[in-house]
Amino acid sequence: MYDFEYHKPKSLDDAAATLSQHEDFKLLAGGMSLLPALKLRLARYSGLVDLGALGQLRGIRREGDEIVIGAMTPHAEVADSAAVARAIPALAALAGGIGDPLVRNRGTLGGSIANADPAADYPAGVLGLGATVVTTRRTIAADKFFIGMFETVLEPREIITEVRFPIVEAAAYSKFRQPASRFALVGVFVARTRGGVRVAVTGAAPSVFRFKEAEEALTKQFDSTALDAITIAAAGLNSDIHASAEYRAHCVMVMTKRAVAKAANVPSPCNERGRVRQGATMSVNINTPSPGSSAGERGSTYR
Numbered sequence: 001m002y003d004f005e006y007h008k009p010k011s012l013d014d015a016a017a018t019l020s021q022h023e024d025f026k027l028l029a030g031g032m033s034l035l036p037a038l039k040l041r042l043a044r045y046s047g048l049v050d051l052g053a054l055g056q057l058r059g060i061r062r063e064g065d066e067i068v069i070g071a072m073t074p075h076a077e078v079a080d081s082a083a084v085a086r087a088i089p090a091l092a093a094l095a096g097g098i099g100d101p102l103v104r105n106r107g108t109l110g111g112s113i114a115n116a117d118p119a120a121d122y123p124a125g126v127l128g129l130g131a132t133v134v135t136t137r138r139t140i141a142a143d144k145f146f147i148g149m150f151e152t153v154l155e156p157r158e159i160i161t162e163v164r165f166p167i168v169e170a171a172a173y174s175k176f177r178q179p180a181s182r183f184a185l186v187g188v189f190v191a192r193t194r195g196g197v198r199v200a201v202t203g204a205a206p207s208v209f210r211f212k213e214a215e216e217a218l219t220k221q222f223d224s225t226a227l228d229a230i231t232i233a234a235a236g237l238n239s240d241i242h243a244s245a246e247y248r249a250h251c252v253m254v255m256t257k258r259a260v261a262k263a264a265n266v267p268s269p270c271n272e273r274g275r276v277r278q279g280a281t282m283s284v285n286i287n288t289p290s291p292g293s294s295a296g297e298r299g300s301t302y303r
């Protein structure tokens with residue numbers, strides 16, 4: 001690790017000012033990705049601006065038909081949140097399936113999406129739900145936020161403050177995880193909204209992406225059989241020591257079907273007019289294999 005200055009501002013204005021005064025300072029959130037990169041000397045910054053003292057960036061609240069999560073909220077808090085479990089249980093399940101307890105207690109929503117790791121889980125939830133990323137400078141629609149491998153539209157001095165997730169009619173996340181890191185070899189988030197179905201895929205390509213053919217088929221018929229005639233091309237998908245592009249393409253279809261089956265089997269938190277019921281509850285057991293699958297998704301062998 002190279003030497004660096006360490007700053008821990010007490011206000012968001014101080015954090016923004018410190019960043020704007022020093023061109024090569026970097027924000028530090030949970031440090032789960034940034035600190036290993038520094039330790040391995042894969043990255044070098046002359047200073048870190050730790051967001052850890054900014055309590056206003058941490059927390060979860062419901063505002064109308066949205067769940068609003070502060071950028072510094074650790075994954076464990078999202079996984080354990082009753083408000084998230086009531087409104088968007090798939091998001092709580094996604095957060096609870098990230099890494100291990102240490103990673104979930106240190107890693108944050110803002111750090112995860114700013115990092116834009118191609119195998120990270122949150123980008124699928126943010127894109128699949130059509131969330132809005134709020135920063136110190138603007139609001140950014142999820143569809144515009146992720147632009148490449150470890151690449152977002154964030155400007156160097158821009159700080160994510162919160163993410164606003166719309167409460168949808170039904171949603172589920174299915175991940176086939178890399179057993180050592182628990183990152184997504186392939187993860188698929190499916191959300192049925194009043195305007196149609198959104199399907200976001202992580203782990204398969206250089207960046208999270210929307211699976212448009214599946215969205216069209218599922219908007220007509222929200223049932224995993226609607227996907228029977230659809231395939232996804234391996235060209236352009238990731239290929240590495242863990243899985244070939246062809247294997248990932250196959251996994252995308254399997255995970256999409258599992259997510260649809262899960263989402264179709266839970267009661268909607270919305271009433272007949274599409275409005276979210278107050279206090280609505282839904283349960284998603286991410287340990288339960290979906291119908292038609294021979295293996296569970298957590299700690300099981302993929303067949």
Ligand SMILES: Cc1cc2nc3c(=O)[nH]c(=O)nc-3n(C[C@H](O)[C@H](O)[C@H](O)COP(=O)(O)OP(=O)(O)OC[C@H]3O[C@@H](n4cnc5c(N)ncnc54)[C@H](O)[C@@H]3O)c2cc1C
Pocket residue numbers: 026027028029030031032033034035051071072097098099100103106107108109110111112114115119120121122154158159160161181182183184
């Ligand atoms: C062993 C291990 C296993 C993991 N497994 C998984 C997994 O299964 N699934 C998964 O999704 N992730 C996984 N992760 C990643 C982890 O969940 C964190 O989300 C991720 O490391 C980044 O979050 P962080 O809060 O630690 O950010 P940091 O490491 O502190 O920062 C990451 C980047 O985001 C920037 N940043 C941080 N906060 C902000 C902000 N508010 N505004 C703008 N930029 C910001 C930083 O400058 C830096 O560039 C794993 C990590 C480890 C070490």
